Amino acid sequence: MKKLGVSNILMLLLLSIIILFAEYLFLTGDKLHGIFLGLWAPTLLGIMIYLKLISNERR
Template sequence: MDYFKKLGTANLLMLLLCAVIILVAEYLFLTGDQMYGIFIGLWAPTLLGVMIYLKLIDHGGK
């Protein structure tokens, strides 16, 4: 439980959003919409990259 407090609410919500994006992309890919599944599947790593970038900027300012 302490880990979630340390992680922060915003980061936890972003990680949950990434998990939902991955599940939706897998569903689309497996139901026959491969191109849409791949397109939406690329949102999760992009979102994680933005999170890492913002965390690096935040730690660089301190």
């Protein structure tokens, strides 16, 4: 837990909530909004990885 850091844990929690809400929307019949919202999670994960790589490169 200490290696991840508070900000990463909060971001992963937010991503989990986004995924669950997207699945809820998709399964209740609002398929387009579910797909649109579901695409946010991998985008945010990509941004997290990119920022992590930039911060590691500067060290």
